[in-house]
Amino acid sequence: MGLDGYLFLSLGLFGIGAxxxxxRRNAIMMLICIELMLNxxxxxxxxxxxxxxxxxxxxxxxxxxxxxAVAAAEATVGLALVIAIIRTRQTAEVDDYADLxx
Amino acid sequence: MVLAxxxxxxxxxxxxxxxxxxxxxxxxVSFGALAGTxxxxxxxxxxxxxxxxxxxxISVLIIFAIMLTQAGDANLPAPFQRQAPFAALVAIGIxxxxxxxxxxxxxxxxxxxxxxxxxxxxxxxxxxxxxxxxIVGFLLLAAIIGAIYLARRPEExxxxx
Numbered sequence: 359m360g361l362d363g364y365l366f367l368s369l370g371l372f373g374i375g376a377x378x379x380x381x382r383r384n385a386i387m388m389l390i391c392i393e394l395m396l397n398x399x400x401x402x403x404x405x406x407x408x409x410x411x412x413x414x415x416x417x418x419x420x421x422x423x424x425x426x427a428v429a430a431a432e433a434t435v436g437l438a439l440v441i442a443i444i445r446t447r448q449t450a451e452v453d454d455y456a457d458l459x460x
Numbered sequence: 461m462v463l464a465x466x467x468x469x470x471x472x473x474x475x476x477x478x479x480x481x482x483x484x485x486x487x488x489v490s491f492g493a494l495a496g497t498x499x500x501x502x503x504x505x506x507x508x509x510x511x512x513x514x515x516x517x518i519s520v521l522i523i524f525a526i527m528l529t530q531a532g533d534a535n536l537p538a539p540f541q542r543q544a545p546f547a548a549l550v551a552i553g554i555x556x557x558x559x560x561x562x563x564x565x566x567x568x569x570x571x572x573x574x575x576x577x578x579x580x581x582x583x584x585x586x587x588x589x590x591x592x593x594x595i596v597g598f599l600l601l602a603a604i605i606g607a608i609y610l611a612r613r614p615e616e617x618x619x620x621x
Contacts, residue, residue: 362562377550387480408502431599434521434603441611
């Protein structure tokens, strides 16, 4: 597989994650889909780095490690938020979080 | 090719499965196949980080959150919202647009893989990218404090006062 193969793989994973994020009802499922999209971007970074398209140093690998750390921070805070919301609202369905509309 | 099928199949299963626990396990399959892909791309340190952070930490965190919040798998609600067709349309639009751009671009020397040397990576991380590295460390600290504050039960505040 060449560079374009890996980029198409990354694009496919990003598309799956984007669809899931927009379509699923469960708040935790939306977080899972965010993780899928972040992983797709990471794959693109590592692929660009491996085929040395832009970077002469290991910038792609460094960026992917940094993205992983930021994704870990995002998952921590996101799950804490979701748990706090579910504890007060007793539901994980995002359609039921409509207090501002009512 | 097997790894690519694992990545895409795991992702699809994660999005489409009805039970959230099953989705989390499918997501772990996808992440594991991605770690293998990183190793194929000559970046074993990124593959190791993927296994440690995603398979080890984030997946366990998500499964913990599911088990803390889901009441069991009796009468699961419908997994998709009413706007699922529009969501599919948007996702297909993104994929078509970026895929078209990918096809239009002429990628140079697409068959040479330059492996990442660990000492080069460490030198880059702690010299050129030392400031982002420190910022990420500070961000993780802030995230830990924020998560503790957010996930704390309100009664504990009253007990403290």
